[in-house]
Amino acid sequence: MLADNGSPKSADKLAEMTGLEPKLMSRWMKHLYTAGFVSETGPDEYAPNGISTALATRIAGGMTKNCYDFMNHVHARFPEYMKNTGYKNPTDKDASPFKYGMGTDLHYWEWISQPGMEEKLDDFKAHMEFKTLGKKWFQSVDVPQIFDHPTDPSATLMIDIGGSFGHDIIDFHKAFPDMPGKLVLQELPATINTLPSDFPSQDIEAQAYDFFTPQPIKNAKVYYLHMILHDWPDESCRKILSSIIPAMKKGHSKILLNEIVIPDTNASWFSTSVDMLMLLCHSAQERTESDWRKLLGSVGLQISKIWDCEGNPEKIIEVELV
Numbered sequence: 001m002l003a004d005n006g007s008p009k010s011a012d013k014l015a016e017m018t019g020l021e022p023k024l025m026s027r028w029m030k031h032l033y034t035a036g037f038v039s040e041t042g043p044d045e046y047a048p049n050g051i052s053t054a055l056a057t058r059i060a061g062g063m064t065k066n067c068y069d070f071m072n073h074v075h076a077r078f079p080e081y082m083k084n085t086g087y088k089n090p091t092d093k094d095a096s097p098f099k100y101g102m103g104t105d106l107h108y109w110e111w112i113s114q115p116g117m118e119e120k121l122d123d124f125k126a127h128m129e130f131k132t133l134g135k136k137w138f139q140s141v142d143v144p145q146i147f148d149h150p151t152d153p154s155a156t157l158m159i160d161i162g163g164s165f166g167h168d169i170i171d172f173h174k175a176f177p178d179m180p181g182k183l184v185l186q187e188l189p190a191t192i193n194t195l196p197s198d199f200p201s202q203d204i205e206a207q208a209y210d211f212f213t214p215q216p217i218k219n220a221k222v223y224y225l226h227m228i229l230h231d232w233p234d235e236s237c238r239k240i241l242s243s244i245i246p247a248m249k250k251g252h253s254k255i256l257l258n259e260i261v262i263p264d265t266n267a268s269w270f271s272t273s274v275d276m277l278m279l280l281c282h283s284a285q286e287r288t289e290s291d292w293r294k295l296l297g298s299v300g301l302q303i304s305k306i307w308d309c310e311g312n313p314e315k316i317i318e319v320e321l322v
């Protein structure tokens with residue numbers, strides 16, 4: 001649809017360009033118009049609108065495919081899953097709606113990291129980039145205060161644990177190129193092994209690491225986890241946090257959780273939509289402030305501050321050893 005500067009095209013023309021049978025294209029385009037995805041410019045003639053133009057980009061298109069493509073199998077079988085599990089709140093990562101719907105024994109991350117899933121992993125990567133297109137967390141908090149005005153270039157400034165393909169830590173480095181200290185991206189080997197050769201390895205170290213194993217980098221200033229714990233039920237979150245705690249230096253190290261905090265009333269559609277996605281993919285959840293305090297307290301951590309991030313649903317939760 002975007003060819004020739006998005007000029008209006010007949011359904012027949014679109015059929016010719018894509019190989020669809022013209023009658024099918026005509027029926028389809030009428031429906032896409034009623035659903036708000038395209039503009040109708042005449043009888044059986046259409047042009048892209050803002051939505052179709054955005055969906056044609058790698059980032060918005062990949063995000064949409066990641067949420068709906070194979071996940072439609074999970075949505076379709078969810079009522080059956082609920083019936084079989086007695087309509088209980090799913091909290092078992094080994095018996096998630098995803099596993100049931102996809103008919104797989106693999107957890108979401110194992111499934112999407114398999115050989116042959118490169119395109120789906122790329123859609124996931126696009127989804128992660130999409131959700132950080134707006135204002136970044138470090139643009140709406142007092143960064144020097146959080147990092148306690150660092151001065152030692154040989155110390156580890158921040159580790160982005162489960163940082164996907166590095167988009168957050170790369171952007172942080174661009175925003176604070178002169179802040180002293182090392183930056184590290186930690187991720188599963190399937191992701192680290194596919195980092196582009198131009199990954200800024202001189203400035204940011206990339207390390208293959210499973211966050212259920214002991215954190216190898218001790219005394220870092222900040223252990224940053226962006227939308228990690230929301231992928232896991234409480235029991236798994238306790239294991240992830242417990243793998244970091246022995247590496248932390250009391251009075252120095254912090255964990256920064258960049259996570260949704262669901263308010264007690266008037267939650268946003270974004271927060272509850274992501275909550276439903278976490279339920280389906282991982283038997284996991286978004287959390288309220290009291291959920292966070294309870295979870296963190298159960299492993300000997302405490303919240304020192306929650307930064308509102310100018311109303312963004314994703315907050316910065318500053319966490320220290322008790």
Ligand SMILES: C[S@@+](CC[C@H](N)C(=O)[O-])C[C@H]1O[C@@H](n2cnc3c(N)ncnc32)[C@H](O)[C@@H]1O
Nearest residue numbers: 109128162163164187188209210211212226227
């Ligand atoms: C929801 S994504 C968040 C990615 C990134 N932090 C962001 O917010 O854009 C969760 C990430 O955790 C990574 N992950 C899952 N299991 C992991 C494990 N056991 N060890 C390390 N990373 C893991 C996934 O590969 C994925 O990139």
